[in-house]
Amino acid sequence: MSTVNPWKRFIGLLPGGTRTVGTVTSVNLQNGTSVITLRNGNQISAKGTGVARGLKAFVVDGQVVGQAPGLVQFDIEV
Secondary structure (H helix, E strand, O other), X not given: OOOXXXXXXXXXXXXXXXXXXXXXXXXXXXXXXXXXXXXXXXXXXXXXXXXXXXXXXXXXXXXXXXXXXXXXXXXXXX
């Protein structure tokens, strides 16, 4: 049964899980994983080999889901 509570309906539209963007440092085709370097310098291992080394990748819940655009990022403090 669906709810009439607008807040719960809104939360139901949002995707769950952890999402991040990082640069692919290495790709291991033998075990199907990639090493991703995050913006803060930490490295993680993620499942998937769909993005080539040196490019940015979207990582969702520990899995490479696609190539991310190589846009410039700015940090603005208010």
